[in-house]
Amino acid sequence: MDSTQLDMTAPPDVYTARRARLASQLHKPIVIFSGFARARHYATNVHPFRANSNYLYFGGPPLEGAAWLIEPGSDGREGCTLFRPDSDFDEAVWVGALPSDEAIADASGVKSSSLKSPTDLESCVHGREVAAIYPPCPETLKTVKKLSLREVTEEEMLPIIDLRLSKDEHELKAMRRAADVGVKAHIAAMKACAVGLGEADVAAAIFSVLTSHQCYPSFTPIVSIRGEILHTEKYTNTLEAGQLLLVDSGAEEPTGYASDMTRTYPANGEFSPIQRQLYETVLRAEQDSIAACKPGTRFRDIHDLAARVICEGLVEAELLRGDPAELAARGVHTLFFVHGLGHLVGLDVHDMEDFGDLAGYAPGRTRRPEFGNKFLRLDRDLSPGMALTIEPGIYLVPEIWHNEALQEPFLDAINRPVVDKLLADNFGGIRIEETVVVREESFDGPEVLTKELPNDVDQVAKIVADN
Amino acid sequence: MDSTQLDMTAPPDVYTARRARLASQLHKPIVIFSGFARARHYATNVHPFRANSNYLYFGGPPLEGAAWLIEPGSDGREGCTLFRPDSDFDEAVWVGALPSDEAIADASGVKSSSLKSPTDLESCVHGREVAAIYPPCPETLKTVKKLSLREVTEEEMLPIIDLRLSKDEHELKAMRRAADVGVKAHIAAMKACAVGLGEADVAAAIFSVLTSHQCYPSFTPIVSIRGEILHTEKYTNTLEAGQLLLVDSGAEEPTGYASDMTRTYPANGEFSPIQRQLYETVLRAEQDSIAACKPGTRFRDIHDLAARVICEGLVEAELLRGDPAELAARGVHTLFFVHGLGHLVGLDVHDMEDFGDLAGYAPGRTRRPEFGNKFLRLDRDLSPGMALTIEPGIYLVPEIWHNEALQEPFLDAINRPVVDKLLADNFGGIRIEETVVVREESFDGPEVLTKELPNDVDQVAKIVADN
Incomplete structure (x- = not known):
């Protein structure tokens, strides 16, 4: 042997x-x-x-x-x-x-x-x-x-x-394999997505690709038209025109290394104007955050950068009013971007999370207390070989909009009628997630392990629409 | 809700x-x-x-x-x-x-x-x-x-x-649903089986069908050309002509009820003469055992009946010499039929196994000590509403044929050259498994929940060959 x-x-x-x-x-x-x-x-x-x-x-x-x-x-x-x-x-x-x-x-x-x-x-x-x-x-x-x-x-x-x-060459090789299989599964999911089918049919495409490559899901795949529920594990809903499907899934290859990536697309392959606008905002937050992944940069600052980009988009879309940078500094984004920008990835999909925040947080750093930002799993200065996800999102979470205490500090900034319109339309949520590895020399950005998976709005829509 | x-x-x-x-x-x-x-x-x-x-x-x-x-x-x-x-x-x-x-x-x-x-x-x-x-x-x-x-x-x-x-009508309805999905998954597996593909591709077909029906595997599917390893969980081998693929898999539907069934077929859809002969033996053991599932019959006696049928077939195939009933009484079958004939099924695929043998064994009954028979999980008198598997098998397990102590009492009965030929050919194993429910009145045999899944040798071969 x-x-x-x-x-x-x-x-x-x-x-x-x-x-x-x-x-x-x-x-x-x-x-x-x-x-x-x-x-x-x-x-x-x-x-x-x-x-x-x-x-x-x-x-x-x-x-x-x-x-x-x-x-x-x-x-x-x-x-x-x-x-x-x-x-x-x-x-x-x-x-x-x-x-x-x-x-x-x-x-x-x-x-x-x-x-x-x-x-x-x-x-x-x-x-x-x-x-x-x-x-x-x-x-x-x-x-x-x-x-x-x-x-x-x-x-x-x-x-x-x-x-x-810091992942060595052997680990990175395994992580690239895990990313490649994860990408194949996501493309199969996009192709399986069609109005009238179920979340379960899309999930089936993912399980099929992972299994045929002798991989295991690195976590229970999220395949949901209720993208605003961050970690649903059931596939009970039917896909209807107008709905966004959020798919967050990764592969664990046989040696144990994981990948993790998310795409969101309309069930019928056609983004509505507001879906497209907010998708583009999330994608901009994704791209700006990735570009910021340089050695020495504090990850929390990149999270805050993503929050600013999201606030810009929310102001443009008239969900918020005010100066985007100020809104982000006040934490208004947490009503929409309700989780952290990313986490470590490696042998665990949340790498070393069994050590608690000792792995994700540099010595002396602790979580911020406020809703939303408190869910950030990573606050280290980036260093070469570090593998992490970048996963901004925008969600319309009914629980948040029923919670007066959460909204109260931000009432001046919220354009409630537009929020209510999206809630009434069951907007759900949009997340885009890539896995990246911080590189050392001749800096031209991190290695994006999931780069073969399209994230351009028209390209994604076309793959879904063409099936 | x-x-x-x-x-x-x-x-x-x-x-x-x-x-x-x-x-x-x-x-x-x-x-x-x-x-x-x-x-x-x-x-x-x-x-x-x-x-x-x-x-x-x-x-x-x-x-x-x-x-x-x-x-x-x-x-x-x-x-x-x-x-x-x-x-x-x-x-x-x-x-x-x-x-x-x-x-x-x-x-x-x-x-x-x-x-x-x-x-x-x-x-x-x-x-x-x-x-x-x-x-x-x-x-x-x-x-x-x-x-x-x-x-x-x-x-x-x-x-x-x-x-x-004793399963009531609500439970039986759920178990029939679980059986139906399990059957669909098995048929997809047969159709996915082809020389040059991998066990993983066949397993992928199973996971796909289960997931698309919002079911979970009732246990980790066994999809193996090493059918003689009773509970392999990996799908690493490539399918080659001449090999038998053993697929043991069931569905658990969302309310928790399980199904369990096994089929064995050649990777290329063509049984060799000895594969066909031993398949027919296992199928005869299956059918005779099912016919014996009457209220009041002790399940261990049905296990022993299956052992006799298997000894008959092993004598016909010249793997054993002697009187089949005597061979079975001596336990010679345990060298080939290495496990028990069946187990309870219900909310657990081995129903109530968390109660140990208290569920499977009637008060006062205990397991027989000898290898093979000791693995029998059920020794109750059958009663109406009882759901159980019937799963005879014939395996060529290298470990057994390297174990002199196990063979020693049976040397007179073993035709070693024929055994060695099959071992050299990596025969593997054959198992056929159905889930049945004992019926009460106007006895015409138990309800076979898995009856829609073909087990006829030619029919199975055709489904595999036709893909």
């Missing part, structure tokens, strides 16, 4: 080096668990297994119930133990034989002698202070408790975040 | 009656939790939510973090409290508004005054001995522990099992 069959992303030496870099900053040993397949509604019917991303990043093969033990000062080989599941006859009959120890060791960049049984973990950590990173599955939680492992501290997370923040 | 939008299966009175029947047999109150969406690899990226089946069965709407509290002696309305999530502004913006209390109460067959906040559960159970049924998700496990709820006892499970064993 070669490393491809083990679904590894990088050559073994890269994994060895990653572990060595982590080990050089550790003061205590750390255990990183792969986890187990998660139960769906009962324990024996499970979702497909997905290993913990930190475990994968440091070279773990995608096996259930495995774990790394990394000792401080390890060179990435000596002092790194991989606890891989024991082979079991019944298991081999039911789910297939495990890869050989030799194959695992070769792929992971450790010696075969560094492979042990999970039952050996207890004696290796007994009586020592050992930190643990683990996914939230009941079996692993039990082991962590039984072995008295302590939670990893923020200080111990930081070197991992530091490593994972 | 009507009950359809809440994805309920039955009219409210049916739910009220189910709760009343359970309550009449309770000595202590019982809490049944719906659970939460399960994390994929990190906590904030979740799989689509699927509520616990017991919670659904007793009329719970499919909402996360909900629970029933059922008091002994309740009439199904008074003494039944539904703890449904509190509405939250940010949640409404992100995932949509909750159904109204009135809509929930109407659909579930309780009064609006019986709806409470999950935070009220603590005061309702405080200081009392209360049993709990809950799915294995971390958040619910925490609540169970915090409120000191005790595990439900086997005695308390029995009345629930008794109710759920």
Whole structure:
């Protein structure tokens, strides 16, 4: 068995080096668990297994119930133990034989002698202070408790975040593959979109493309004519002329790397004048934000830039009155652009979100408190190799327009009759999202991984209309 | 909002009656939790939510973090409290508004005054001995522990099992819908199967049909040219002429009811003589077993009947030597027919498997110890309304033929050269599976929910070959 069959992303030496870099900053040993397949509604019917991303990043093969033990000062080989599941006859009959120890060791960049049984973990950590990173599955939680492992501290997370923040060439290759499959799925979705069909038919096109490319959805695809509900997961509505369909979907390729992108288009392929106008505003916010993705730029400033562009468009469309920059500074955009501009992407579609805001927010920075802006998941100075989404949007959310407290500070700026007209027309929402990677030298903007997916208003409309 | 939008299966009175029947047999109150969406690899990226089946069965709407509290002696309305999530502004913006209390109460067959906040559960159970049924998700496990709820006892499970064993007309209607969608997906799979394509392309056809019908896979579809690995979940192989493709897949329709069916066919639509011969054997085992599904018949006897038919076919095909009935009695079939004949189906594709063998095995019955037969999940006397699968198979599992201890008792019966020939040809495996419902009166066999899916060898071959 070669490393491809083990679904590894990088050559073994890269994994060895990653572990060595982590080990050089550790003061205590750390255990990183792969986890187990998660139960769906009962324990024996499970979702497909997905290993913990930190475990994968440091070279773990995608096996259930495995774990790394990394000792401080390890060179990435000596002092790194991989606890891989024991082979079991019944298991081999039911789910297939495990890869050989030799194959695992070769792929992971450790010696075969560094492979042990999970039952050996207890004696290796007994009586020592050992930190643990683990996914939230009941079996692993039990082991962590039984072995008295302590939670990893923020200080111990930081070197991992530091490593994972900058994607190397192997990771970028995997992310480009994930983006390419995600683009194909979106184009299939556009072609499947037609009045009289359902959201479910468009979602079916996405699942079909992802599956045929041996990919998994990087998150449950959003395919909705209620685009203003930010994270709907059901596909129950029929597509009618005049409605906008919002499709937010990405692929996770077999090594675990994710893509994430959004397009919005009219069910019948014809934008109404106001739909077109607001689409163009969102696209301008998208393009201006992407152009601003330079090393050293603070991401929150780019979010605020997008907010200004959106306020300009909302004033032009007569939904708001006033000076766009002032409106954005006051936060009026949050009534329409209700979420953050973007988030990190990598092995997790919200990369390293299991570390909370420690990954997305630079040390000393915290979320702003106000509705809308508080949902921003990223506030770092951009640096080369950082992969992130840019995803501005404009939504007409009925809940917001029933909430007087939210509107109250902005009553002077809101042109309520125009808002009400769009609400009555079930405008929904428009989002455009690309995944980009910040580049270092001879700056000509970031690499846009999703650039093959058209976002020009006429081009998108044509693909939908032509099917 | 009507009950359809809440994805309920039955009219409210049916739910009220189910709760009343359970309550009449309770000595202590019982809490049944719906659970939460399960994390994929990190906590904030979740799989689509699927509520616990017991919670659904007793009329719970499919909402996360909900629970029933059922008091002994309740009439199904008074003494039944539904703890449904509190509405939250940010949640409404992100995932949509909750159904109204009135809509929930109407659909579930309780009064609006019986709806409470999950935070009220603590005061309702405080200081009392209360049993709990809950799915294995971390958040619910925490609540169970915090409120000191005790595990439900086997005695308390029995009345629930008794109710759920016999499917009523509402359940059967849902199961027929799930079967119909599953059949459509299988036919799409047959049509997608072609030499040079991949398992992934066939799997894509399945996901596409399920999604377009707003269904979910009732379990991760098995689409494999390595049919002898009973539960592969990957789709990495290319389809070659001469190979058999095993497809085991079912649909779960939005109310939660499942279907389950298997077909096996050659990648190029042409069965080789030995493939055809063993297919016909498996089909005969299938048909004889289905004909035997009469009320009062012990399911283990039907499993043993299938084993005899399979031994007959293996003798005819010269894989075994001897008297088929004697061979089956000795267990020689377990080298080829390595699993049980079937399992219960309903709201869970392995219905009530969260109760362990208490659901599948009648009181006093336990699993036989030997390899193969020990995997039988069902040993009850059949009764009207019981829904189950019939799924005999013949496999050439390399692991078994490398295991001398397993073969040793049967060396006189095994024609090893013929076995080795099939192993060398990567025979794989053949399984045919239908879902049936035992009928009560004027016995003319069970209802075969999957009867629209062809299983005749020539008909199946033609569908594959014609694409």
